[in-house]
Amino acid sequence: MQFTTRPEILGTFGVATSTHWIASTVGMSILEKGGTAIDAGAAMGFVLQVVEPHLCGPLGDMPALVQIAGEDAPRVVCGQGTAPAGATIEHYKAEGLDMIPGSGLLATVIPGAFGAWMLMLRDHGRLPLRDILEPAIHYARHGHPTLARVSATIEGLADFFRDEWPTSYETWLPGGSAPAPESLFCNPALADTYDRILTEAEAATGREAQIEAARRAFYEGFVAEAIDDWIKEACVMDAAGGRRKGVLTGQDMAGWQATYEDPLSVDYGDWTVWKAGMWTQGPTFLQSLRILDGSGVDQMDLNGADFVHTVAETMKLAFADREAYYGDPTHTDIPTETLLSKAYGADRQKLIGPKASFEQRPGQIDGFDLWTQEAIKRAGKDVVAGPGAGAGEPTMAHLSEKRGDTVHIDVIDRWGNMISATPSGGWLQSSPVVPGLGMPLNSRAQMFWLTEGLPTSLAPGRRPRTTLSPSMAGRDGKASLAFGTPGGDQQDQWQLILFLRLVHGGMNLQAGIDAPLFNTSHFQASFYPRATQPGHLMVEPAFGDAVIADLRARGHDLQVAEPWTVGRLTAASRDPDGLLRAAATPRLMQAYAVGR
Numbered sequence: 001m002q003f004t005t006r007p008e009i010l011g012t013f014g015v016a017t018s019t020h021w022i023a024s025t026v027g028m029s030i031l032e033k034g035g036t037a038i039d040a041g042a043a044m045g046f047v048l049q050v051v052e053p054h055l056c057g058p059l060g061d062m063p064a065l066v067q068i069a070g071e072d073a074p075r076v077v078c079g080q081g082t083a084p085a086g087a088t089i090e091h092y093k094a095e096g097l098d099m100i101p102g103s104g105l106l107a108t109v110i111p112g113a114f115g116a117w118m119l120m121l122r123d124h125g126r127l128p129l130r131d132i133l134e135p136a137i138h139y140a141r142h143g144h145p146t147l148a149r150v151s152a153t154i155e156g157l158a159d160f161f162r163d164e165w166p167t168s169y170e171t172w173l174p175g176g177s178a179p180a181p182e183s184l185f186c187n188p189a190l191a192d193t194y195d196r197i198l199t200e201a202e203a204a205t206g207r208e209a210q211i212e213a214a215r216r217a218f219y220e221g222f223v224a225e226a227i228d229d230w231i232k233e234a235c236v237m238d239a240a241g242g243r244r245k246g247v248l249t250g251q252d253m254a255g256w257q258a259t260y261e262d263p264l265s266v267d268y269g270d271w272t273v274w275k276a277g278m279w280t281q282g283p284t285f286l287q288s289l290r291i292l293d294g295s296g297v298d299q300m301d302l303n304g305a306d307f308v309h310t311v312a313e314t315m316k317l318a319f320a321d322r323e324a325y326y327g328d329p330t331h332t333d334i335p336t337e338t339l340l341s342k343a344y345g346a347d348r349q350k351l352i353g354p355k356a357s358f359e360q361r362p363g364q365i366d367g368f369d370l371w372t373q374e375a376i377k378r379a380g381k382d383v384v385a386g387p388g389a390g391a392g393e394p395t396m397a398h399l400s401e402k403r404g405d406t407v408h409i410d411v412i413d414r415w416g417n418m419i420s421a422t423p424s425g426g427w428l429q430s431s432p433v434v435p436g437l438g439m440p441l442n443s444r445a446q447m448f449w450l451t452e453g454l455p456t457s458l459a460p461g462r463r464p465r466t467t468l469s470p471s472m473a474g475r476d477g478k479a480s481l482a483f484g485t486p487g488g489d490q491q492d493q494w495q496l497i498l499f500l501r502l503v504h505g506g507m508n509l510q511a512g513i514d515a516p517l518f519n520t521s522h523f524q525a526s527f528y529p530r531a532t533q534p535g536h537l538m539v540e541p542a543f544g545d546a547v548i549a550d551l552r553a554r555g556h557d558l559q560v561a562e563p564w565t566v567g568r569l570t571a572a573s574r575d576p577d578g579l580l581r582a583a584a585t586p587r588l589m590q591a592y593a594v595g596r
Contacts, residue, residue: 004511009583015572036417045421065472072477075263079112102527164237220253264286271475274471315492378524420482422468422491480574484571489527540565569584569585
């Protein structure tokens with residue numbers, strides 16, 4: 001018997017798991033109404049915008065993996081918006097910037113999450129749009145219990161909002177004070193926005209026509225018009241400490257649509273793992289599996305020092321390649337085939353030694369010397385954050401009181417449809433609330449560099465290289481496991497650890513999630529101010545004193561986290577006989593899995 005903090009959820013009708021208990025139960029209610037996993041995932045996604053506004057918002061972004069029953073392999077849904085037409089390196093440098101701020105109007109790209117949800121609902125949902133949006137409207141209109149972390153985040157930004165972002169002050173501090181933990185918090189402007197979208201949608205006849213009308217209201221109608229009108233005049237403080245105007249326009253929004261893509265994948269033993277493309281950090285997971293193949297990791301104690309050291313050193317190598325090579329493949333020729341090849345992984349494995357590495361070591365691939373040199377140079381620079389608020393992504397609990405980061409959703413329905421989605425962006429810390437909409441813009445453009453010639457160079461129409469990274473895996477070439485986590489640069493680290501424990505340790509989902517976690521910040525951070533911490537390794541104290549001492553002896557710059565603070569994993573799976581399983585992390589006391 002595997003002892004866990006809570007039971008692994010088992011059933012045959014459906015399972016839903018996410019980073020907030022309200023979203024998970026809303027997802028289950030949608031399944032009970034006859035909705036698909038995609039219907040449930042969408043309803044959960046909209047609710048998470050309301051109950052975790054410090055982690056995601058309606059004007060954010062989202063990649064997802066969907067496995068449709070009867071289809072051979074998952075598909076990627078790209079809800080990552082692109083840089084606006086006015087987002088040029090020349091313009092940003094003329095604004096006095098050498099790095100894109102972590103907040104403010106120049107940090108935004110076209111919001112993609114709404115379009116992605118509409119695309120999936122149109123093609124793979126069953127229920128009317130009203131059923132999907134009404135739970136979010138209810139909690140925005142009538143209130144939801146304020147998380148302590150939301151309260152602390154708003155309280156910490158109260159003075160800044162009052163002085164610099166008055167629309168945010170009005171929204172998040174109604175009456176002039178932050179909502180107390182567990183008090184009911186309402187966002188009536190957001191409820192009004194979604195109500196109006198529904199009203200305009202329901203003027204059309206038929207489910208698909210209504211979904212398309214909702215998409216148009218968002219990207220071509222009153223939502224885009226409100227954003228366009230405001231940005232023309234707004235000049236707001238950003239994380240770099242300056243007041244600057246934005247470049248996003250309604251025309252940018254009208255010209256963008258969410259799309260489907262084929263995933264990238266690698267085989268690992270009798271498993272296949274699928275991830276989104278090189279515009280995400282997801283391929284670091286795949287590269288790590290290639291590096292670990294034949295390393296002996298399958299024979300290691302999965303809570304031992306050998307395992308932690310080997311996996312951490314592997315991740316350093318994979319993420320060094322992320323910094324050198326990853327970017328939007330529709331704009332740049334990226335050596336994807338080489339990076340994911342067995343031969344390249346075997347060569348990289350040879351670099352793992354008995355001691356912790358403090359070097360940034362992207363692989364050397366012919367024809368890409370400039371990229372590797374630039375990645376090493378950037379990682380060696382000292383970085384200093386500007387004086388403004390909103391530096392980068394909300395941080396984990398052990399780093400500040402602004403806890404948490406991003407959200408995650410996994411759902412499987414009775415028919416075998418599956419979704420793994422990681423919505424993010426549009427946090428309350430990212431940008432001022434757009435007047436009349438109740439929602440702030442995203443800050444994903446901070447992933448770009450203001451240097452020409454790189455796969456991550458800022459350019460109009462280019463996708464930023466996102467950290468958002470849902471996962472699917474399965475045997476015999478068919479997906480049976482959906483999993484993921486918030487966590488910025490840590491997402492694929494924690495997911496890799498969970499996967500290895502499921503594959504090599506025979507753990508059930510909950511036991512794999514409950515086991516102690518670790519991560520490294522050795523490589524270049526994705527979020528402003530883009531710092532590196534060479535040799536860094538964070539571990540949970542549950543590894544034990546002997547393992548921690550061993551890791552220190554191997555030279556790791558070790559940081560021992562507070563207990564139960566690393567990772568926010570959720571997962572769901574489907575056995576060949578139809579038995580469904582789901583689990584969610586006990587860390588931070590928010591995530592829950594439900595099912596029957």
